[in-house]
Amino acid sequence: MRKCSLDKLDLLLGEIAKSNELYLPVDDSDGSAVYKKWEKGTALSDALNTVRSPKDFFFPQTENLMEFKMQGKNIEIIDTRSELEDFVIFGVRACDVKSFEILDRVFLSEPVDSYYAMRRSHGVIISLACTRPAETCFCKTFGIDPASPSGDISAWKTESEIFFEANNEKGEALLSSLGALLQDCDNEAVEAQKAKINAIMDKLPLKNLTTEGFGGGKTAELFDDPHWAELSEACLGCGTCTFVCPTCQCYDIKDFNTGNGVIRFRCWDSCMYSDFTKMAHGNNRLTQKERFRQRFMHKLVYYPENNDGLFSCVGCGRCLAKCPISMNIVKVMKTIGGDKGE
Amino acid sequence: MQKITRDVLIDKASALLSDGTVSCVLGWKKGEFDYDVTPAVFTTHDELIKDFVFSDFCGANFSKYLVSKTKNIEGRILVFLKPCDTYSFNQLLTEHRFDREKVYAVGIPCEGMADISKVRAISGEGIASIDTSGDKMLVTTLYDDEPVEIAPCDFLAERCINCKSKKHVAFDELIGEDGDVIDSNRFDEVARLESLTPDERFAFWQNELSRCIRCNACRDACPACTCEKCVFDNPASGIENKSPANEFEEKLFHIIRAYHVAGRCTDCGECSRVCPQNIPLHLLNRKFIKDMNDFYGEYQAGAEVGMRAPLVDYTTEDLEPGEVFDRRDTDA
């Protein structure tokens, strides 16, 4: 374990930024936190988490896939990608680090998505333990420990110091490169910090939320649950929950005619949108109830069924905070899951 | 705090349910916390007792729900309307979006609704409970033993601080006393932006709109956006339902969204309330409202049923677009 005093954090970030692009949560003009590129004087946000999840780094909201040049009947396909530089994401919370594992299972399973894989291989993740979990947090439900985040390097912030521990070679290489800015230390302070966080975790209102009743093989039982209709009743069909979600990974592939060629790009899509499954001859999810059900069944049943029981939710609480009508996965889990009739 | 209590509303709803005036009630359902209420339809007294809430966090405008909820129902639906909701209600009636006979509207007074992000900014994250029964809001967090006191001026949503009317313009029945149209300062921020240089305005909007994630929540929550098929749902538009690829598409979406409701927007402020990225979208709508008031005379969408909006009307003596700027420049 190594440490650095907080007043030297700026120097440390500057050192990291010398050889890598460095991104970290900073306070935005509207008061919320957002990942931004570090420049001299950029301060780490004190907010618990960013509104947009860090999935953007590996799975950007819009990404060009290729370009086509057309002449007469002929088509030329141009791969427009350029080589990426290494980059570092600093201050990723435990829940968001876990979300990368969930995305990896989709994009890195055969056939590998090379766009995602390339970004993933160039990114170094420095996680940061939470100090002030919010009432909307329920990461424990999915077995995530906010006091011990994973990532290439784990970090803990106390009142006066910041502690680092490398979790793999990639992380070790980065920490070593920072040389004298870091001092070796024992893990006493970090252990104390962990204990403090865990004490708070026991006070969280959603601490007893359970995944009981969900998981692979539950399709038949839950698909026709009568509660879907009332849960989805007020749903506006907007894409807020899907776009702030760190694990939502559905995308669309579209063409844009620039006037001198066609750019094929992919962008986030939302199962909440009415045209998500619309085909030339019809739509198999006609009402918001079906679209709503798809989102939660995917996270709580379909995904675990295909991924050894791993749920596709990390309990970050973004959808709880941002849904315009305050409908969210917690309400769904409590209504149709194991807590039924609580 | 709200002057009217949950109990009064439940009594009213239960009475109307039991005498058969209405078959269901569109109301607010309590959530996990003290602030996350969800619009819901109640059909029995027991359901109301169990889940109905009314507090400073019941900001959602119910009028738009009537478009879908009045279809396929037996009897009438009871809806509670705050003064600003009644304007949207009238506007939707003007556009023949729902059947008035299917609705029983109960006007309720509103003391202004809270903006949870403002509350959070003061109390800090980790809200354990919120007491809205007193004049000041008492917020207890997981981290402090003593509650934080927040005054209305600090927690009220922007749209409520600049409330345009406490008067109900449509109802079948009113609970409490009706208020008046208020001479609010709602156009001050628009005027401030107008007084900036074009470069400053460009920088302001560039920064605000760059946060847009195109979740479409502003459109989906807007009571004026009730097209069966929106241009932003049409694949042929090239910009349907998808994230903005660049700054141009951000602007395109927001200009067209605001433009399409120009003259029909009642300034209910739902667009800004639902925006997950806190973009002050209502300023775009207010700009149109302010312009139309300036150019064509005062007009409040939804004030009465059947009014003709400025953009579907004309006089032979209207200003030329060029004169618009000349006039503003001489004013300034």
Place this chain on the structure above:
Amino acid sequence: MNNLNETLIPKVGVITDVRIDTPDIKTFRVVTTDGEKAFDHRPGQCAMLSVPGVGEAMFSITSSPTNEEYMEFSIKKCGCVTDWLHQAEKGQQITIRGPYGKPFPVDDVFAGKDLLFIAGGVGLAPLRSVINYCRHYRDRYGKIDIVYGSRSKDDLLDYQEIIEEWQKDEGVNVYLTIDNPQEGWDGHVGFVPNYVKELSFDTNKVAVICGPPIMIKFTLDGLCDIGFDKTDVYTTLELRMKCGVGKCGRCNVGAKYVCKDGPVFRCDELEELPDEY
């Protein structure tokens, strides 16, 4: 083979022949710019065809894998991409990627069995690939029965091939039907599900159904009525797809992705999935 590392980047294909099958179905012959087959596939698999600027869509490969020169796609005009393709002429380039999906189990389950193919309308397109595969390796399979119906005589796909080749094959029986009586048609008239029941096949065979959802549903019911077991009946599904590799998240039925786990499903498997297709 498609480069696995670049699943989303297609190859350029050339339309070398366009055959007008019915008033709204054309069959396109596609090869790469080198004049070769774009990739190998198995019967029942699909490919993503696209017209840059118009869109990309999944189509079943209707030609048999045993055809080593080119691939064929029978495409009904019904949306943006298909409208555009219907206007395309010989020599037009498009893009192609694949193959996608799970094929029919032609080499294990089907081997040695009597086969019954039931198709309606453009639903013959995915089956033609299997039928021709089985005809090619005729000795590996038992008797082959084909029931094919369409709205009218003019709407029968691959009519020439059916008359001139399939019907002449030994051990292959073709039963054609059209929905309504028509001048110049002396064959059977009636809907496919009813015809299948009338024909009352013996049940010791594997059946494959493809057609409009309503036809599949009634035909399956009909087969069950005459004693077929759902474990012996296969069908193929179609839903909106974008990536073709089970990642874009829209073609799932329950936990199964049609592009990856389908499009071929055994009817008993299908029954376990939620009714959302």
Place this chain on the structure above:
Amino acid sequence: MQVNEYKPLIVAFCCNWCSYAGADLAGNNRLSYPADVKIIRVPCSCRVNPMFILRAFQRGADGVIICGCHPGDCHYTSGNYYTRRRMAALFSMLDFLGIERERTRLEWVSAAEGAKFAATMNDFVETVTALGENKRLEDLRCKK
């Protein structure tokens, strides 16, 4: 260097019944206006959807001008009155977003006003040339 050679691309939406004929007349009378003005004929100036204007900017226009019949002379009685209100609102909104107000213009040009058409175009091109390239409503993907 390039600034000197800069020639703006102008899109002119012209009403079929007046301005388009006005443009014809300008041509017949050998009145010159810059070739960078691309005319799009519309059945009436009120056919111009705000989206058309934004699209024109997206596709590389540096200025967009809408020409219709003089108020009172609309072939469809009142189309241009609506245009006037719509464009007043839209131009004001573009200005509110900080987009140069001089890039958009509405002019009334009758079929007899060939000279006015040419003069209007010359003036508009001059104005937009002075502004330079459209940077605030551009779509980089559409630039070569």
